[in-house]
Amino acid sequence: MGVVHGDISGKGANAGFLIDSYKNMLLIRRVEEKIAELYSEREMRCPVHLSIGQEAVAVGVCMNLSKEDTVFSNHRAHSHYIAKGGDINRMLAELYGKAEGCSKGRGGSMHLIDLSANFIGATPIVGGTIPLTAGSALASKFQNKNNVSVAFFGDSAVEEGVFSETVNFSSLHKLNVLFICENNLYSVLTPLKDRQPQREIFKIAQGHDILACQADGNDVLKVCEAAKEALRHIKSGKGPVLIECMTYRWLEHCGPNDDVNLGYRTEEEVIEWKKKDPIKMLKEKMIKEKIIGNDLLEKIELEILDKVNNAVKFAKNSPFPEKESLSKHVYAE
Amino acid sequence: MRKITYGEAIREAIDQSMEDDPSVFVIGEGVPDIKSVFGTTKGLAEKYGNRVMDMPLSENGMSGVCIGAALMGMRPIMVHLRLDFLLLAFDQIVNNAAKWHYMFGGKANVPLVFRAIIGMGWGQGAQHSQNLQAIFAHIPGLKVVMPATPYDAKGLLISSIRDNNPVVFIEHRWLYNTWGHVPEELYAVPIGKAKMVSSGKDLTIVSTSYMTAETLKAINVLEKYGISAEVIDLRTLKPLDDTLIINSIKKTGKLLAIDSGYYTNGFAGEIITRVSEKAFEFLNAAPQRITLPDIPTPSTPALARYYYPRHINIIQKVCEMLGKPSNEVEKLLESERKKDPKHLDVPDESFSGPF
Known part of the structure; x- marks a missing residue:
């Protein structure tokens, strides 16, 4: 749904690739801004965890994936879902609890799925989908497929036992897993320094004898290069890779607002990170390198605005699930 | 009429299911080893190779791995030598396996069998003999099966493997050496019938x-x-x-x-x-x-x-x-x-x- 997948050619990225990355990030940003704008209507009656500020991680990784590659995600899933090509109409309908939502209104924002894009599922138990990703890779091994399974998770997920359990098992069996840790420095209001010792997260993965590195998670090209290298490594049978992407969440943990008033992080810190806005940085780079002009920028904005408005319209017009459907899907046939 | 033990009936159900369906695999601590889970996985590693897997002591993580594999078309049988250890996997079983089908509007399902062995006696004590079937039966989306005879053990395990939902299959150690009539062929005893x-x-x-x-x-x-x-x-x-x-x-x-x-x-x-x-x-x-x-x-x-x-x-x-x-x-x-x-x-x- 409106997402463009490309490829980096050679070391430098070509113009088409940069523009596609920009479009994808902007689509995520505008969808989430729209959610934030409409949230006060109280019609989207579910928690929303917005990823504004973190778009480069999802896009940088997913630009390298093929449709066959599977993605699993967490509570902050909108960016991953959209970047993998998930249908935004159905995503918005899901947030509105509608029958045409991607989970038929049973999931809400925290349970997104689009199997046609191989977005296998997102859930909010921290770390909960990390082992499922390895399971997807194990299935590929049994089925003689060489696709890659990708897990998106935050910095606090590595504190959960399932993270280490999964990296250990994936390393042991050299599974095709790409672990993407979005390190946004906070778990709800608790800073990383109050939760983990002063060591980089990617080093935990190195302890399980897998390739792991850190990348600037606000630079889509850096994420992209790291992901491309990782996928080459994984597909050549050398085992899983972890990329720790350093990034920052602009808004509150859950909900549409700023949260500087809460005092757990400083306004200066937020301002500093906003200067590293992944979308603005890419836009400036493209303008500077004369890859894009105002006309095209405006055209992209309008196209995306159109998509977002249509998605909201689709969602609002979609019917609610019928009473009779309540007990459907407890068990599969 | 052929008579075999409850334990042998379970082994035969797995063996025949694996022969019948290449998406079935077995995983658990000690599954391929010499003791082969009280003999219930005996000879399977030799016959089916890497579809019979040992696993690290990561009950929760490995349950998640099985759920992920099930979502992508496999039919895992996960074995826990003691139900007590399965409690370490309660998160994955309850939050993911049991709920996946419902919370994603029926878009995907988790065909997965958790073999959980319970028991009593011989000083096993507080952490090696708990009979916690009621806890699992409380969870929407799970099926809980507890056969009493060799005939039902085989037929219900085959049904559990074929079922498109997560099934907690509870076996009592004191039944393993009981004998009963068990047909040689692959047969199913329906889940949900007393x-x-x-x-x-x-x-x-x-x-x-x-x-x-x-x-x-x-x-x-x-x-x-x-x-x-x-x-x-x-x-x-x-x-x-x-x-x-x-x-x-x-x-x-x-x-x-x-x-x-x-x-x-x-x-x-x-x-x-x-x-x-x-x-x-x-x-x-x-x-x-x-x-x-x-x-x-x-x-x-x-x-x-x-x-x-x-x-x-x-x-x-x-x-x-x-x-x-x-x-x-x-x-x-x-x-x-x-x-x-x-x-x-x-x-x-x-x-x-x-x-």
């Missing part, structure tokens, strides 16, 4: 798994005393088939529910509730239950006699319910106690494991 194992008119006994074996022992004695009990073996705890139970209560008017789990919030309580809701007017006595007490399992054999309910307790309870004169009942119990083996922490004196 079985009448003995018909009678005086009262209805509902039991499951190993407690069905104790119940059958009890009704043999009761029969000689002129009491005719109807025995229903649940086989599946969830989804629960209560039709057979309700119909039986309409006939007998009395219910005794027997479970190897604990007293409070246990499965026996669920049976009593169902009957009270659906057949209250047919009851002519207060329903009763026999369960473990609300006490963790002590290790010493000295206390086993007072801890585990067995056929003697069933005889006593039934006689009480039917208002038999206490002096006669005491005589009956005394003659049964005389037959007691020296030790009650093993199924029989010849039993030397595996535990």
Whole structure:
């Protein structure tokens, strides 16, 4: 749904690739801004965890994936879902609890799925989908497929036992897993320094004898290069890779607002990170390198605005699930 | 008619399912090793290679791995030597396996069998013999199966493997060496169907798994005393088939529910509730239950006699319910106690494991 997948050619990225990355990030940003704008209507009656500020991680990784590659995600899933090509109409309908939502209104924002894009599922138990990703890779091994399974998770997920359990098992069996840790420095209001010792997260993965590195998670090209290298490594049978992407969440943990008033992080810190806005940085780079002009920028904005408005319209017009459907899907046939 | 043990029936169900469907694989600590989970996975590694996997001691993570594999078209059988260890995987089983189909609007499903082995005796104590079936049966989206006979063990395991939902398949160690008729071919016993194992008119006994074996022992004695009990073996705890139970209560008017789990919030309580809701007017006595007490399992054999309910307790309870004169009942119990083996922490004196 409106997402463009490309490829980096050679070391430098070509113009088409940069523009596609920009479009994808902007689509995520505008969808989430729209959610934030409409949230006060109280019609989207579910928690929303917005990823504004973190778009480069999802896009940088997913630009390298093929449709066959599977993605699993967490509570902050909108960016991953959209970047993998998930249908935004159905995503918005899901947030509105509608029958045409991607989970038929049973999931809400925290349970997104689009199997046609191989977005296998997102859930909010921290770390909960990390082992499922390895399971997807194990299935590929049994089925003689060489696709890659990708897990998106935050910095606090590595504190959960399932993270280490999964990296250990994936390393042991050299599974095709790409672990993407979005390190946004906070778990709800608790800073990383109050939760983990002063060591980089990617080093935990190195302890399980897998390739792991850190990348600037606000630079889509850096994420992209790291992901491309990782996928080459994984597909050549050398085992899983972890990329720790350093990034920052602009808004509150859950909900549409700023949260500087809460005092757990400083306004200066937020301002500093906003200067590293992944979308603005890419836009400036493209303008500077004369890859894009105002006309095209405006055209992209309008196209995306159109998509977002249509998605909201689709969602609002979609019917609610019928009473009779309540007990459907407890068990599969 | 060929007779094999409960343990062999389980092995055969896995073997034939793996032969039948290449998406089936088995994983668990010790699955391919020499002891092969009390023999229930014996020879499978040689036959099926990497589809028979050992695993790291990561119950939660590995349950998640199995869920992920199930979502992508595999049919894993995950083995836990002790149900107690499965508690480490409670998050993945409850939050992911049980809910996935519903919370994603039926878009995907998790065909996955968790083999959980329970038991009693031989000093296994508080952390190696818990019978926690009621906890799993509480969770929407899970199926919970507890066969009592070799025939049902094979047929229900085959059904569980073929089922498109997560199934907690609970095996009692004291049943492993019991013998029974088991057809050689691949056959399915449907999940969610209870079985009448003995018909009678005086009262209805509902039991499951190993407690069905104790119940059958009890009704043999009761029969000689002129009491005719109807025995229903649940086989599946969830989804629960209560039709057979309700119909039986309409006939007998009395219910005794027997479970190897604990007293409070246990499965026996669920049976009593169902009957009270659906057949209250047919009851002519207060329903009763026999369960473990609300006490963790002590290790010493000295206390086993007072801890585990067995056929003697069933005889006593039934006689009480039917208002038999206490002096006669005491005589009956005394003659049964005389037959007691020296030790009650093993199924029989010849039993030397595996535990």
